Amino acid sequence: MLRFCVLLLLLTACKADQPTVLSGVVIKVLDGDSLIIRDAANQEHALRLAFIDAPEYSQAFGSESRRSLDRWAYQKTAVATVIDTDKYQRSVVLLQIVGKDINAEQVKAGLAWHYQHFAKGKQSTTQFALYQAAESEARAAQRGLWQEATPTPPWDYRRAHPR
Template sequence: MVLLSQQTVNYNPSGSYSARVERVIDGDTFEIAAAPPAPGPPSVVAQQLLKVRLFGIDAPERNQPGGPQATKFLTQWMGKQNVTVYPMGTDMYGRLIARIVTDRSKDVSLELAFTGNAWWYTATAPGATDIRDAELVARGEKKALWSASAPIEPWRWRQGIR
């Protein structure tokens, strides 16, 4: 068995930056106070609140079974700590899509998948096999949402499939 939650990550730092988590919105979305990389001295770059969607996962919606637990897990896991942001793009809602690494060198998407609080989101991250493997471990150990007999994927829940 692979202990994915014990792995540390070393992403390419090009384009990465530090930020402080300000507010968790749900199990895969939160706001950060950040000063993204920009030309000029750091004192000139104003901080802003950015809404971030975690790369490669989809957590249950707040009104979905498992949603409150995923939100609680993310809130407890991240708190108001400093993180490293690895931007991957933006989504159709204007949210930053990013891999986030805590000050303990833990990938937040991996932790949510490994603990059974999120699905691997193949629609946006088909190559994220590390997240796939974390989900497989959680499924096998029936962690969190995988303890239910037939959990419904968030993307199906949003379509009204109950």
């Protein structure tokens, strides 16, 4: 009996280390960093893309950011690795569509910031460097929001425009 309990405890601990993965079809894109998928069991999941922050819809490049995510994701099958849950009870995820890191693609396009404040300590060193390089490349090429001399980060915009 003791062996069984120890084995059960070990199996539970091993399973807890594995990330939750959701998959389904994207049924709605809300903005440049959030969307809804429907899984095979017909359950809907609200998702927030991890490690990035896109302009608010009412902010410069907000609609372009949303359209970009829509082109990448709408009505496509997505695989989402859950990193966290946010204060709105959305799963914070790394989103993959056809093997592409969609979070990084939004940054590369200049339509989202690498959200370093959130990423530090949660994002792998390699992935952190990749997202930083994507943002630097978008800045240098003046893509998307980097066309502006001093674009306002969404976290500053939200502070100045509370709901």
